Amino acid sequence: SMDAARKIEAVRGVAEPTEGQVEAVDLSVVVGNSLQGLQALIAEYNVHVSCELPAGLPAVRSNAKQLDIVFTNLLKNSLEAMKDAPKRRLSIRGSENKGSVFVSVRDTGPGIKPEHQERLFQAYFTTKGSRGTGMGLYLSRQIIEAHGGAIEVRSEEGKGTEFIVRLPKFIFDPLKLNMGAQ
Numbered sequence: 001s002m003d004a005a006r007k008i009e010a011v012r013g014v015a016e017p018t019e020g021q022v023e024a025v026d027l028s029v030v031v032g033n034s035l036q037g038l039q040a041l042i043a044e045y046n047v048h049v050s051c052e053l054p055a056g057l058p059a060v061r062s063n064a065k066q067l068d069i070v071f072t073n074l075l076k077n078s079l080e081a082m083k084d085a086p087k088r089r090l091s092i093r094g095s096e097n098k099g100s101v102f103v104s105v106r107d108t109g110p111g112i113k114p115e116h117q118e119r120l121f122q123a124y125f126t127t128k129g130s131r132g133t134g135m136g137l138y139l140s141r142q143i144i145e146a147h148g149g150a151i152e153v154r155s156e157e158g159k160g161t162e163f164i165v166r167l168p169k170f171i172f173d174p175l176k177l178n179m180g181a182q
Contacts, residue, residue: 022147024059024170025067027103031092034071041079045088053094053103060101060167062147067167070140070151074105074163077136080128081109081161099169100149106162112155120153 031053035042042049060067075090082088091106112120112127119125121141124134144151148168155161 021063022061023063024172025062025064026059027057027067027094027101027167028053030064030067031071031075031094031103034068034075035092037072038075038079041076042090045079045083047079047082047088047090049090049092051092053092057094058096058101059170060147060149061170062167066143066147070143070165071103071105073136073140074165078105078107078109078161078163082107085109096169099171100166101169103165103167104162105165106160108160111157111159112153112161113157117153117155121151 031051035049035051075092078090082090085108087108089108091104093104093106095102095104116125116127121137122134123138125138126134141151144165144167150166152164153161154164
């Protein structure tokens with residue numbers, strides 16, 4: 001349908017970090033803002049949130065607005081997955097390794113069926129019935145990959161789900177003052 005084509009176009013527009021939009025982004029600020037925006041949902045579902053982003057975590061080479069879309073999406077998915085879970089814990093962890101920064105978002109929801117896991121990042125695939133557009137994780141992966149990063153999922157039915165986002169560290173290079181041109 002034309003509507004679908006238009007949606008995908010809009011998504012592509014969002015997922016391309018255009019020149020000059022790329023900056024050094026502090027992930028703890030982005031994640032903090034996303035959590036702030038979800039406070040009502042956290043309270044409503046009575047979720048215990050633990051967030052461990054170490055103080056020395058390097059900035060990433062990215063676009064803050066687009067990362068906000070990604071983390072708001074991931075956190076909201078995790079919260080909604082736990083709506084009826086007996087245990088409701090959301091754990092956010094940050095770490096760095098070999099020029100990359102990792103953020104893990106883990107929930108104690110029902111987990112995701114193995115046959116759904118590989119389809120999670122496809123456009124229009126949703127496990128939320130009529131409530132889901134199937135664009136959230138698709139868009140999130142487009143954004144992260146456009147930034148030279150990656151996103152993966154690990155899930156065990158009955159145990160919960162973990163999304164791991166990897167982003168390249170921001171390395172200041174005085175010879176490339178226009179950070180958009182790489």
